[in-house]
Amino acid sequence: MSFKKLAAAAVAAMSIACPVLAAEQDAIDGCIDQLRVVGGPDGQSGEVLSSEFSEAATLVMLRDLGGTTWRCLAYSDGTVEELSVANAADDGGGAMAGATDQVRVSFDAGTTGTELSDTLAPGASRQYVIGAAAEQDLYTRVAADGPTLDYQIFNPDGSFLLERTGGDLEYRGELWQSGDHVIEVINRTGSEQSYNLIIGIE
Structure with a gap:
């Protein structure tokens, strides 16, 4: 069943129609609609848990x-202010595999960091997956060419x-879990943005 049918059914269960319900449904x-844009294959269907x-x-x-x-x-x-992962599902492919657009990050031999150049459409996000061990130090910085982009970092367990x-x-801190960590860059501006993502692990 699609998201739309589930959402409409929930509102239809209310005994009276009013502007508040219409605004909530919008x-x-x-x-x-935003989840369908950024959520990849798993984001095309699912359920509305609450509103x-x-x-x-x-x-x-x-x-x-996918359970995320x-x-x-x-x-x-209907304008979305924020869409973020609250609890990531582990489908066996690493942290939040299949939840949204993902890039696996690796370093060149003998180096401890990398810099990636990318572009995001307005409202879109991209996840960068990097394997690291507990007690290593992670450094992250997002350098946008235009307005500031947001980012968030998830532990291997999705927290x-x-x-x-x-x-x-910038973020600099010690990791406390081993496995795939996810850095998600989010474009909340109204235009396409180019940026560089700097990642270092020591």
């Missing part, structure tokens, strides 16, 4: 086909190592 639909309407922004929780739970904040006109922050702030 926010839900906006979150679903909490607010005139400021509606909080919508979604679960995609997403947190979405959207407005009554946050670093919650979403602006790319103008």
